Amino acid sequence: MAPIDLPFTLAEYTRRLTNVRAEMARRGLDVLFVEDPSNIAWLTGYDGWSFYVHQGVIVTHEHDPFWWGRRQDSNGALRTVWMSSDHVLSYADHFVQSTERHPMQDLAGHLLDMSLGRARIGVEMDNYYFSAKAYTSLVAALPDADILDATALVNWQRGVKSEAEIDYMRRAARISERLVDLARERIEPGLPKNMLVADIMAEAIRGNGEDWGDYAAIVPLLPSGTDAAAPHLTWDGRPFRKGEATFFELSGCYHRYHAPFCRTVFLGEPPETIKRAEAALVEGLEAGLAAARPGNRACDVANALAAPLEKAGIERGARCGYPIGLSYPPDWGERTISFRAEDETLLEAGMTFHFMPGLWMKDWGLEITESIVIREDGPAECLCDRPRELFVKP
Amino acid sequence: MAPIDLPFTLAEYTRRLTNVRAEMARRGLDVLFVEDPSNIAWLTGYDGWSFYVHQGVIVTHEHDPFWWGRRQDSNGALRTVWMSSDHVLSYADHFVQSTERHPMQDLAGHLLDMSLGRARIGVEMDNYYFSAKAYTSLVAALPDADILDATALVNWQRGVKSEAEIDYMRRAARISERLVDLARERIEPGLPKNMLVADIMAEAIRGNGEDWGDYAAIVPLLPSGTDAAAPHLTWDGRPFRKGEATFFELSGCYHRYHAPFCRTVFLGEPPETIKRAEAALVEGLEAGLAAARPGNRACDVANALAAPLEKAGIERGARCGYPIGLSYPPDWGERTISFRAEDETLLEAGMTFHFMPGLWMKDWGLEITESIVIREDGPAECLCDRPRELFVKP
Numbered sequence: 001m002a003p004i005d006l007p008f009t010l011a012e013y014t015r016r017l018t019n020v021r022a023e024m025a026r027r028g029l030d031v032l033f034v035e036d037p038s039n040i041a042w043l044t045g046y047d048g049w050s051f052y053v054h055q056g057v058i059v060t061h062e063h064d065p066f067w068w069g070r071r072q073d074s075n076g077a078l079r080t081v082w083m084s085s086d087h088v089l090s091y092a093d094h095f096v097q098s099t100e101r102h103p104m105q106d107l108a109g110h111l112l113d114m115s116l117g118r119a120r121i122g123v124e125m126d127n128y129y130f131s132a133k134a135y136t137s138l139v140a141a142l143p144d145a146d147i148l149d150a151t152a153l154v155n156w157q158r159g160v161k162s163e164a165e166i167d168y169m170r171r172a173a174r175i176s177e178r179l180v181d182l183a184r185e186r187i188e189p190g191l192p193k194n195m196l197v198a199d200i201m202a203e204a205i206r207g208n209g210e211d212w213g214d215y216a217a218i219v220p221l222l223p224s225g226t227d228a229a230a231p232h233l234t235w236d237g238r239p240f241r242k243g244e245a246t247f248f249e250l251s252g253c254y255h256r257y258h259a260p261f262c263r264t265v266f267l268g269e270p271p272e273t274i275k276r277a278e279a280a281l282v283e284g285l286e287a288g289l290a291a292a293r294p295g296n297r298a299c300d301v302a303n304a305l306a307a308p309l310e311k312a313g314i315e316r317g318a319r320c321g322y323p324i325g326l327s328y329p330p331d332w333g334e335r336t337i338s339f340r341a342e343d344e345t346l347l348e349a350g351m352t353f354h355f356m357p358g359l360w361m362k363d364w365g366l367e368i369t370e371s372i373v374i375r376e377d378g379p380a381e382c383l384c385d386r387p388r389e390l391f392v393k394p
Numbered sequence: 395m396a397p398i399d400l401p402f403t404l405a406e407y408t409r410r411l412t413n414v415r416a417e418m419a420r421r422g423l424d425v426l427f428v429e430d431p432s433n434i435a436w437l438t439g440y441d442g443w444s445f446y447v448h449q450g451v452i453v454t455h456e457h458d459p460f461w462w463g464r465r466q467d468s469n470g471a472l473r474t475v476w477m478s479s480d481h482v483l484s485y486a487d488h489f490v491q492s493t494e495r496h497p498m499q500d501l502a503g504h505l506l507d508m509s510l511g512r513a514r515i516g517v518e519m520d521n522y523y524f525s526a527k528a529y530t531s532l533v534a535a536l537p538d539a540d541i542l543d544a545t546a547l548v549n550w551q552r553g554v555k556s557e558a559e560i561d562y563m564r565r566a567a568r569i570s571e572r573l574v575d576l577a578r579e580r581i582e583p584g585l586p587k588n589m590l591v592a593d594i595m596a597e598a599i600r601g602n603g604e605d606w607g608d609y610a611a612i613v614p615l616l617p618s619g620t621d622a623a624a625p626h627l628t629w630d631g632r633p634f635r636k637g638e639a640t641f642f643e644l645s646g647c648y649h650r651y652h653a654p655f656c657r658t659v660f661l662g663e664p665p666e667t668i669k670r671a672e673a674a675l676v677e678g679l680e681a682g683l684a685a686a687r688p689g690n691r692a693c694d695v696a697n698a699l700a701a702p703l704e705k706a707g708i709e710r711g712a713r714c715g716y717p718i719g720l721s722y723p724p725d726w727g728e729r730t731i732s733f734r735a736e737d738e739t740l741l742e743a744g745m746t747f748h749f750m751p752g753l754w755m756k757d758w759g760l761e762i763t764e765s766i767v768i769r770e771d772g773p774a775e776c777l778c779d780r781p782r783e784l785f786v787k788p
Contacts, residue, residue: 049612050626052522052725072712072754076624093712094736097729102520125527126496128446129724132529133520133545151527194599194606202596205588205629212588212631218443219609230470232444235599237606318466318487329723330523331446335491342488360466 006045006082007255008164013082016043019157021061024150030119031111032059032150035134036127037328039154040067041256044083048076051129051328053096054103058110063087068107070096104134108141117142122150128330155336159323160350165257166373169325169352173259173371173383174208175252180263180384183222183250184391187265189242193222193235204252214253217332218260221249228365231358242268245390247358247367251332258324258332259383260354262367265391277359277366278390280312285368285388288320288339288355292372292380298343305339305357319343320357324371349376352383366390400439400476401649402558407476410437413551415455418544424513425505426453426544429528430521431722433548434461435650438477442470445523445722447490448497452504457481462501464490498528502535511536516544522724549730553717554744559651560767563719563746567653567765567777568602569646574657574778577616577644578785581659583636587616587629598646608647611726612654615643622759625752636662639784641752641761645726652718652726653777654748656761659785671753671760672784674706679762679782682714682733682749686766686774692737699733699751713737714751718765743770746777760784 006013020043024032034040037051044057044067055069066087067077074090081088091106111117123138124130126149139147161169182203186196200220207213223233225244240246244267251260266274287304298321305320321339324332332354337345339355351374359366368388372380400407414437418426428434431445438451438461449463460481461471468484475482485500505511517532518524520543533541555563576597580590594614601607617627619638634640638661645654660668681698692715699714715733718726726748731739733749745768753760762782766774 047628048624048626049615049628049724052612052727072625075754076627079621079624079627094734096713097716097727097732123526125530126525128523128525130526131520131522132517132524132526133543135526135529136519149527192606194601198596198599198607201599202592205592205595207588207631210631212586212629213592215613215628218446221443227473230442230473231466232442233470233473234441234443234609235606237601237604319490322491330443333446333491338491340488360469 004079004082010082012162012164013043013045016157017065020059020154023153023157024059024061024122027122027150028120029122029148029150030060031116032122032153033107034059034124034154035130036124036154038326039127041328042158042326043154044081046077047080047256048073050076054134068110102133102137104137105141108138111142116145118144120146120148122148122153124151125149126151152336155334158325158334159336160348161325161352165325166350166352168254168257169259169383171208171211171254172252172257173261174211175204175213175254176250176259176261177384177386178203178208179250179252180248180261180386183248184263184265187240187246187267187393189267190239192237192239194237197222197235200250211254214256216251216253216258217327217329218251222246223365226363229360229363231360231365240267245270245274245364245366247365249367256326256328258327259371260324260332260369261371261384262356262358262369263386263391264366264368265393267393269394270390270392274364274366274390276312277314280308280314281357281359281366281368282388283308284357285355285370289370289372289382290379292347292355292374293377294347294349294374296347298337298339298345298347299341301355302339302341314359316357316359321353321355324352324354347374349374398473398476404476406556406558407437407439410551411453411459414453414548417547417551418453418455418516421516421544422514423516423542423544424454425510426516426547427501428453428518428548429524430518430548432720433521435722436552436720437548438475440471441474441650442467444470448528462504496527496531498531499535502532505536510539512538514540514542516542516547518545519543520545546730549728552719552728553730554742555719555746559719560744560746562648562651563653563777565602565605565648566646566651567655568605569598569607569648570644570653570655571778571780572597572602573644573646574642574655574780577642578657578659581634581640581661581787583661584633586631586633588631591616591629594644605648608650610645610647610652611721611723612645616640617759620757623754623757625754625759634661639664639668639758639760641759643761650720650722652721653765654718654726654763655765655778656750656752656763657780657785658760658762659787661787663788664784664786668758668760668784670706671708674702674708675751675753675760675762676782677702678751679749679764683764683766683776684773686741686749686768687771688741688743688768690741692731692733692739692741693735695749696733696735708753710751710753715747715749718746718748741768743768
């Protein structure tokens with residue numbers, strides 16, 4: 001077996017674990033069971049498309065974490081995690097999608113073996129992919145334990161990025177720029193949409209020189225015309241048409257780190273409505289970037305964005321940003337902070353966000369967004385470097 | 395807004411709904427809440443990458459189903475579902491990833507408005523993406539209701555495919571064949587793996603002539619050499635090497651229908667171990683295909699496969715097949731039947747499976763698989779048509 005090629009130093013994994021344990025201690029948790037694939041990877045290095053079955057990491061205060069999953073995937077764990085092989089636990093295949101038994105019964109057995117049957121155990125009640133049945137099965141199998149909600153406990157520790165993580169995101173951003181450049185260059189009336197998506201997907205995975213591209217946690221989204229009112233439609237084989245705006249919501253991915261980036265291309269002469277919206281949106285983005293600095297709150301960014309939009313008569317009604325970094329499908333967000341009026345979380349240097357004030361109106365859509373890093377001082381740094389405007393192809 | 399271009403006839407959606415309601419009645423359910431995106435699409439036509447937030451379909455006995463989800467995604471629902479616009483319900487954005495409120499509280503409000511507060515409500519306890527917190531929030535918000543486990547209720551109704559569905563799968567299979575052909579043709583020592591993945595992804599989305607390609611529910615898996623011991627590793631930028639086997643686990647996707655297809659390519663002269671395994675595996679596949687017919691059970695296929703493998707000293711320990719069809723990430727399986735010794739489900743004409751006896755041994759892997767349709771009589775039909783063998787490039 002080849003030596004394990006970890007994406008980060010052991011010191012970085014140790015620091016992550018220390019922070020997670022400190023938060024566990026603060027909440028009085030003896031054990032944390034982590035099923036969110038992004039959290040698993042961030043804590044252990046595990047990387048594989050096996051999150052469609054139950055798997056996770058057992059974090060305690062005493063021992064290195066234990067990877068736990070399906071037996072056939074333990075081979076992948078042995079090849080990707082920093083812990084020694086006796087910290088890779090697995091369950092037999094007859095637990096997989098069975099109506100008679102549940103993998104959580106196997107997990108409970110391991111916890112009992114570790115004398116944790118009466119422990120206070122945190123679980124991710126609302127992260128991917130810890131199901132309702134996983135919860136009720138674990139509760140039933142550990143009647144003397146306290147099973148407590150630790151949703152996003154790890155996600156919150158991921159908020160402030162290390163230099164190494166920001167380096168990965170910068171590399172992802174170089175790929176994101178290439179994708180937006182390619183989309184802008186190749187889109188034209190008559191081109192079937194899937195043909196452009198094919199080119200974008202290939203470019204994303206070719207990557208940027210030595211930096212090979214990984215799969216993004218969300219496929220390219222690029223609705224056109226009236227369909228751009230709907231933010232999450234994917235593609236079909238119909239051609240692009242003159243007189244329509246298409247927004248491109250794309251992200252390069254490097255070692256599972258993302259830098260989402262959206263631009264909109266109008267084929268033909270954009271109507272005044274869209275030009276006015278563009279002007280207000282760019283003004284709002286600039287105000288938001290200026291507000292995105294340490295000591296300010298998440299809502300300050302949202303409010304800064306909202307002012308010029310409101311002046312232009314545009315009410316969004318949706319949050320306008322979320323933290324980003326390491327992720328797996330189905331979402332590249334970290335699901336902690338939201339840029340919205342009710343979120344008073346203080347911003348800190350090293351936090352990274354997709355500042356994402358998409359406009360999804362009744363019969364058109366416009367996306368101009370930036371992936372950003374909160375700096376020590378001054379306005380936020382944008383990871384991608386492309387004109388902040390509606391691209392027009394006459 | 396353009397007229398809705400449904401992938402199936404209204405008659406087909408009506409038949410699906412009738413079958414689901416019959417099973418609900420059998421279990422005494424007044425309501426079924428469906429969160430699995432594959433089940434949502436199968437029942438309503440809804441198609442969008444929005445399953446990273448809570449959304450679903452409310453099925454009752456009296457009314458057309460209700461699509462329910464995030465407000466910004468209701469625009470996508472209005473563009474993709476067959477129900478009228480008053481059957482599209484949505485929740486405000488402050489429910490999204492909030493620590494104060496949960497979308498299930500909004501869902502409960504709708505159910506109460508429909509006078510279903512004391513109903514017997516089925517939920518998908520172990521499908522994607524109904525979380526533990528979704529369950530406990532719904533239970534808390536509907537104290538007088540009976541919330542019951544209806545995991546895979548809809549999935550079981552999906553097992554026997556209509557002619558229209560099988561037609562989509564045949565179209566997906568033409569794409570799958572192109573992907574395997576391309577992989578076999580372009581793989582060579584020195585080619586960085588991500589470069590081949592880029593070509594495969596692009597080909598998948600270009601599709602086959604008029605049949606535009608959709609994203610598969612799983613990214614291409616193609617581990618090489620000793621890494622092929624691990625079935626779910628994805629790619630990196632390292633080159634293919636002479637003397638190594640690489641298996642390709644790929645699927646074309648047409649209107650969300652899949653036809654997974656795996657072949658293995660050896661660069662150089664394969665060792666005797668792998669050639670012996672190939673011979674036993676092909677013999678097992680042929681025995682399994684012969685056993686895959688109406689009246690036989692799922693375990694009969696598994697046992698037919700196992701005999702020649704055991705004779706060759708190979709014990710797999712994992713199931714060797716699962717139903718396929720319409721799917722969204724993270725899995726293209728239907729999660730009902732498994733081809734394994736303990737599954738006695740009777741096979742029926744029109745069922746479709748990925749017959750998937752992957753060999754993941756200590757330091758090598760071999761995948762030769764077939765997507766199949768159970769026929770009225772005779773052995774199963776293979777959706778793809780390529781030699782059932784290890785491909786060798788000397």
